[in-house]
Each structure stands twice: as structure tokens, then as C-alpha cells.
Amino acid sequence: MIKIAIAKGRISKVIYELLTESGYTFTENSKRKLIITDDSNSISIIYVKSEDVPIYVENSIADIGIVGKDILREKEYDVFEVEDLKTGKCDLCLAGYKNTNIRKLDNIRIASKYTTQAKEFLKSNNLIGKVIKLNGSVELAPLVGISDFIVDIVETGSTLKENNLEVLEVINTVSTRVIANKVSYKTKFSSITNFISTIN
Ligand SMILES: Nc1ncnc2c1ncn2[C@@H]1O[C@H](COP(=O)(O)OP(=O)(O)OP(=O)(O)O)[C@@H](O)[C@H]1O
Numbered sequence: 251m252i253k254i255a256i257a258k259g260r261i262s263k264v265i266y267e268l269l270t271e272s273g274y275t276f277t278e279n280s281k282r283k284l285i286i287t288d289d290s291n292s293i294s295i296i297y298v299k300s301e302d303v304p305i306y307v308e309n310s311i312a313d314i315g316i317v318g319k320d321i322l323r324e325k326e327y328d329v330f331e332v333e334d335l336k337t338g339k340c341d342l343c344l345a346g347y348k349n350t351n352i353r354k355l356d357n358i359r360i361a362s363k364y365t366t367q368a369k370e371f372l373k374s375n376n377l378i379g380k381v382i383k384l385n386g387s388v389e390l391a392p393l394v395g396i397s398d399f400i401v402d403i404v405e406t407g408s409t410l411k412e413n414n415l416e417v418l419e420v421i422n423t424v425s426t427r428v429i430a431n432k433v434s435y436k437t438k439f440s441s442i443t444n445f446i447s448t449i450n
């Protein structure tokens with residue numbers, strides 16, 4: 251059996267559909283159940299917060315994990331990244347009010363859940379500024395004046411538009427990745443690669 255940690259929001263919905271389309275069946279399933287096993291006992295899924303997926307894989311609780319590249323870029327984990335599922339596509343962007351030029355401001359403040367990538371953006375552009383960590387509703391930050399800019403996920407762009415903000419720069423492109431525990435990838439290589447080719 252392979253143990254799989256999956257980010258429990260958007261990503262889990264897509265993966266659950268892929269699994270059922272690929273022939274996996276789950277008799278025991280309910281929205282609030284955090285561990286489910288398929289009827290043939292070949293996979294066991296644990297649903298966790300996306301930031302926790304690599305932690306479960308690194309610590310051998312799960313053999314593989316399914317998580318966005320945005321999360322993997324925030325911290326270093328001792329895992330293998332083994333596949334790009336090419337779903338969950340979105341961009342990590344610098345956004346703010348229309349026509350604001352970050353390179354012309356003295357006191358740059360960026361609000362973000364993605365503090366590592368926001369700091370890397372400042373550094374790679376030779377900019378000095380403050381990164382303020384927020385955990386959600388990041389688009390609110392410029393509206394209430396906590397920051398002038400945000401670094402956040404943009405998919406359709408409708409959240410930015412509804413809040414009168416715009417993409418100023420695309421920092422990174424994002425998609426859903428499969429990561430593997432380094433030992434499991436050796437000991438369960440064929441089950442893991444078979445599983446990936448089934449859902450891919
Ligand atoms: N519009 C979007 N907003 C946020 N994440 C998106 C979007 N489109 C694709 N993604 C991808 O989906 C992942 C988030 O999905 P996840 O399954 O963790 O659940 P969530 O509940 O939507 O997120 P969170 O736990 O951050 O609230 C992101 O890390 C990113 O890779």
C-alpha cells in the first residue's frame with residue numbers, strides 16, 4: 251500500500267476525480283474523513299493542510315505527497331520532486347494598484363503568505379523593503395493600508411479585479427507536483443511510478 255498526503259482543499263478535489271476516473275473506488279468516504287483507503291487497499295490518503303504535505307512526506311508518514319509548487323518553493327524539504335501533474339495551474343504574482351511602480355518607491359511593504367518568495371523577489375530586483383506575513387485574504391492589505399503590494403496566487407484574476415488591484419509582475423508559475431519520501435521512492439518504486447502513471 252502507498253500512503254499519500256494530499257493538500258485538502260482545491261487539490262484534493264481534482265485528485266479525487268482523477269483517482270475515481272482511473273478506477274479507484276472508495277466506499278468509506280465522507281467530506282470530514284481525514285484518512286481514506288481505497289476498496290482494493292492499494293492506496294491510503296491523508297488529507298492535510300498544504301504547507302504540511304512535505305512535512306508528512308519528509309518524516310515518512312506518507313510515501314508520496316501531492317502539493318502545489320508554490321508551497322515547495324517556500325522552504326527546503328528533504329524529499330524528491332518526482333512529477334509535475336500539470337493541474338492546479340496558477341501564477342504567483344506581485345500585485346497592487348494600477349500603474350504603481352515598485353522600483354520608484356522608497357518604503358516598500360509587501361504583504362504575503364509566501365514570505366520566502368516575496369523576499370527573494372525583493373532581493374533579485376535589488377530592492378529593500380519589508381515583507382509582512384498574512385495567512386489569507388491578502389488582497390485586503392493594500393485596501394486597508396498594511397502594505398502597498400501583495401505577493402499572492404492569481405488564477406482567474408477575479409479576486410484582484412474585485413478589489414481594484416492588478417498583476418504588476420508574474421514572479422513564478424505554479425502547478426501541482428508529486429513529491430516522494432527518499433526511502434519510499436527506492437523501496438516502493440514500482441507502486442509509486444505505477445500510481446503516478448495511472449493518474450497522470
Ligand atoms: N486560485 C487559487 N488559489 C489558491 N491556490 C490555487 C489556486 N489555483 C491553484 N492553486 C493551487 O492550489 C493550492 C491550494 O490548494 P489546497 O488543496 O492546499 O487547498 P486550499 O484550501 O485551496 O488552500 P489553503 O489551505 O491555502 O486555503 C495552492 O498551493 C496552489 O498550488
Ligand SMILES: O=P(O)(O)OC[C@H]1O[C@H](OP(=O)(O)OP(=O)(O)O)[C@H](O)[C@@H]1O
Nearest residue numbers: 386387388402403404405406407408409
Ligand atoms: O485569481 P483568482 O481565481 O481570483 O484566485 C486567487 C485567489 O484565490 C486564493 O485565495 P483563497 O480562495 O484560497 O483564499 P485565501 O485568501 O484565504 O487564501 C488566492 O490567495 C487568491 O486570493
